[in-house]
Amino acid sequence: MYPWQSWYRLLTEMDRFLRIEKLLGHDKTAWLQARSVTIVGVGAVGGYALEGLARAGIGRIRLVDFDVVGISNINRQLHALDSTQGMLKVEAAKKRVLDINPRCEVEALPLFANQDTIPEILRPRPDLLIDAIDSLSSKIALLASAYRQNIPLVSSMGAALRTDPTKIVVDDLLKTKKCPLARRLRKKLRQNGVGAGITCVYSTEEIDFDYGEPEEYAQRGPSPHHQGRPRRLLGSLPTLTGIFGLIVANTALYTLLAGYEGPGSPGSLSAQLEPEEIEAGNQ
Numbered sequence: 035m036y037p038w039q040s041w042y043r044l045l046t047e048m049d050r051f052l053r054i055e056k057l058l059g060h061d062k063t064a065w066l067q068a069r070s071v072t073i074v075g076v077g078a079v080g081g082y083a084l085e086g087l088a089r090a091g092i093g094r095i096r097l098v099d100f101d102v103v104g105i106s107n108i109n110r111q112l113h114a115l116d117s118t119q120g121m122l123k124v125e126a127a128k129k130r131v132l133d134i135n136p137r138c139e140v141e142a143l144p145l146f147a148n149q150d151t152i153p154e155i156l157r158p159r160p161d162l163l164i165d166a167i168d169s170l171s172s173k174i175a176l177l178a179s180a181y182r183q184n185i186p187l188v189s190s191m192g193a194a195l196r197t198d199p200t201k202i203v204v205d206d207l208l209k210t211k212k213c214p215l216a217r218r219l220r221k222k223l224r225q226n227g228v229g230a231g232i233t234c235v236y237s238t239e240e241i242d243f244d245y246g247e248p249e250e251y252a253q254r255g256p257s258p259h260h261q262g263r264p265r266r267l268l269g270s271l272p273t274l275t276g277i278f279g280l281i282v283a284n285t286a287l288y289t290l291l292a293g294y295e296g297p298g299s300p301g302s303l304s305a306q307l308e309p310e311e312i313e314a315g316n317q
Contacts, residue, residue: 050091050135051067051090051091054091058291061294061296061297061298062291062294062296063091065290065291065295065296066090066091066092066287066290066291067092068093069092069093069161069162069290070092070093070094070158070160070162071087071092071094071095071096071160071162071163071164071286071290072095072096072098072155072160072162072163072164073096073097073098073166074098074099074147074163074164074165074166074167074176075098075099075164075165075166075167075168076097076098076113076123076124076166077099077101077107077111077166077168078107078110078111078193078270078272078276078278078279079166079190079193079275079279079282080099080164080166080167080279081111081112081113081123081127081279082112082275082276082277082278082280082282083164083166083282083286084097084127084279085112085134085279085280085283086280086283086286086287087283087286087287088130088131088134088135089134089135090283090287091135092138093138093139094138094141095138095139095140096141096143096155096160097123097124097128097140097141097142097143098124098143098145098147098155099124099127099144099145100145101123102121102122102123103115103118103120103122103123103126104119105119109272110270110271110275111123112130112276113126113127113129113130114126122142122144124143125142125144127142128140128142143155146172147167147169147172147175148171148172148175149175152175152176152179153179155176156179156180156185159183161186161293162185162186162187162188162286162289162290163185163186163187163188164187164188164189164282164286165177165180165187165188165189165190166190166279166282168192170215170218170219170222173189173219174219174222174223174226177207177219177223177228177232178223181223181228181232186289186290186293187232187233188233188234188282188285188286188289189207189232189234190234190235190236190278190282191210191213191215191216191219191234191237192213192214192215192236192237192243193237193274193275193278194268194269194270194275195241195268195269196237196239196241196271196274197239197271197274198237198239199273199274199277201237201238202235202277202278202281203235203237203238204281204285205233205234206230206231206232206233207220207223207230207232207233207234208220208229208232210234210236211238212239212240213236213238214241214243215236216234216236233285233289235278235281235282235285237278243268
């Protein structure tokens with residue numbers, strides 16, 4: 035390799051997140067690159083949330099999902115392609131992230147989230163947790179555990195059956211309305227001593243849905259991590275699940291930035307000084 039080629043590669047690497055730096059500044063961009071995020075559920079919503087975080091330069095990402103890519107995933111899941119059929123979703127998603135940012139540290143955990151695996155999922159403690167799973171019992175256990183450990187988190191409620199993107203809202207779980215999944219979660223989490231403080235993305239769109247026994251089940255491919263749980267087949271659009279996921283990612287980014295500690299942060303010396311004091315110090 036000629037010397038100029040090494041220099042060119044360095045310049046192009048610096049340009050990878052140039053637009054992020056132009057918006058947020060160098061220090062906040064570097065802050066995001068030093069953060070760790072765990073995403074539980076790498077399906078329709080989780081896949082798009084992952085895409086947003088990877089393209090924002092998050093430095094360490096742990097992916098948790100026991101499922102494999104199936105043909106019925108293609109309509110809405112970003113990493114579901116003909117070429118990825120039968121792959122573990124976490125492995126397909128990891129490959130995509132490394133194509134976006136080879137420097138990202140990506141860990142793929144093919145685990146089903148439950149009381150037994152959640153301690154492993156949350157160890158070491160991430161800077162932020164994204165919950166994008168659709169199993170009610172797993173969701174309750176994960177959110178309760180993260181809440182007790184004071185782990186910042188963003189949880190996605192149901193995106194299936196929705197058609198109106200203008201109805202998507204970000205709010206505390208306890209303030210949600212018109213979302214059947216959120217209603218069930220609120221009740222169960224209160225019984226587990228969980229209060230305010232869980233940020234969620236949900237839709238206020240009216241839907242006709244209840245949590246009765248599923249009438250039909252999704253076909254699942256062979257997987258050593260198959261849990262045998264029934265899954266109700268719900269209609270969904272790639273547009274709505276994608277928008278859900280990107281809003282989850284955007285909320286996660288600004289939750290991480292709220293913890294920024296550096297020049298210009300609320301607790302920094304520069305933020306406490308008057309402009310004339312800063313100018314005098316620069317002379």
